[in-house]
Every structure is written in structure tokens, then in C-alpha cells.
Amino acid sequence: MDRWQTVKLVLNFVNLSTPAGFLVGVLGRARFSRGPRGLYYATGYRLGFPIANAFTVGNVVLTKNDRAYLDARPTLVKHEERHSWQYFWLLGLPMLPLYVVAVVWSWLLTGCPASRNPFERLASLKDGNYVEHPIQPFGQTLQQTFSRRPR
Incomplete structure (x- = not known):
């Protein structure tokens, strides 16, 4: 871990985003382990929200999958690490409501919560396994949102 990663690790504890990540992991009955570059992994996360293969709160990367899933996807881990830096720069928990606004903004423009979400774009859509959708009419x-999906 380099000096800046150590600074991020400490500040994300102080700004309460990493403790919040641990709380979310405990609520989701996840198993914790140390990850690379000051990250913690919370694997086996059992809550159905959010719908994502992985998500980050502070320096905690949460996933419903096992550790091998993250270890086999270093690009995804880098994407999630970029989110941990976003918590650092936004001084922690203010990231959460700002992220929700960004999800709504992206959905309104594209029908996709990530395509025009600045947090996902700055973390690299491709590295997060997102497909970029074009801006489309709101109708x-x-x-798309309310049409019946085949069973």
C-alpha cells in the first residue's frame, strides 16, 4: 500500500464511510477479509439490494460472490477502488445521496442507472462491466421500465 492509499484508508474510517460499509456487510451477513491497496472484501453478501455483482461503501467492496470471484477480476476491483477514492474526495457519506441522484439522472437520460452516472463513468464503465447506453427520449x-418482460 502506498502513502496515498494509507491516507485514504484512514480518512475513510474517520469520515465513517468504511464503518458504514462494515455495517452493511454485517447486515448482509458477509464474510470479511483484507483485499489489495487498503480495501476490505465483504463476500457472500446476502441482501438483494443493491442489484450489482459488487458495490463499494468506503473501503469495503461487497459482493454476493466469494473471494475467488474478486481475485479473478482485478479490473472490477480497480473499478471498485476508484469508488473508494470517491468516498475519500466527497468526505464519506455525502457520496451516498449524491450517488442516488446520479443514478436517477442516468436513468432519466438513458434508462440505465450507470450510463450517464458521473460516479460510474469516473470509475470506468467498462471496468465495472457496464454497457454504455445512448441518451434516449424519456417516453x-x-x-422500457414499465413494459412487461417475457417470463
Whole structure:
């Protein structure tokens, strides 16, 4: 771990984002382990929200999968690490409501919560396994959202 990663690790504890990540992991009955570059892994996360293969709160990367899943995906871990830096720069928990606003903004423009979300774009859509969707008319977004999906 380099000096800046250590600074991020400490500040994300002080700004309460990493403790919040541990709390979310405990609520989701995850197993904790140390990850690279000051990250912690919370694997086996059991809550159904959010719907993502991995998500980050502070320096805690949470996933429903096992540790081998993250170890086999260093690009995804780098994406999640970039989110941990976003918590650092936004002084912790203010990231959460700002992220929700960004999800809504992206969904309104594209029908996708990530495509125009500045947090996901700065963390690299590709590295997070997101497909970029074009801006579309709002009516199309509503139609996609509320249309019946085949069973």
C-alpha cells in the first residue's frame, strides 16, 4: 500500500464511510477479509439490494460472490477502488445521496442507472462491466421500465 492509499484508508474510517460499509456487510451477513491497496472484501453478501455483482461503501467492496470471484477480476476491483477514492474526495457519506441522484439522472437520460452516472463513468464503465447506453427520449425510458418482460 502506498502513502496515498494509507491516507485514504484512514480518512475513510474517520469520515465513517468504511464503518458504514462494515455495517452493511454485517447486515448482509458477509464474510470479511483484507483485499489489495487498503480495501476490505465483504463476500457472500446476502441482501438483494443493491442489484450489482459488487458495490463499494468506503473501503469495503461487497459482493454476493466469494473471494475467488474478486481475485479473478482485478479490473472490477480497480473499478471498485476508484469508488473508494470517491468516498475519500466527497468526505464519506455525502457520496451516498449524491450517488442516488446520479443514478436517477442516468436513468432519466438513458434508462440505465450507470450510463450517464458521473460516479460510474469516473470509475470506468467498462471496468465495472457496464454497457454504455445512448441518451434516449424519456417516453422510451418509461416504456422500457414499465413494459412487461417475457417470463
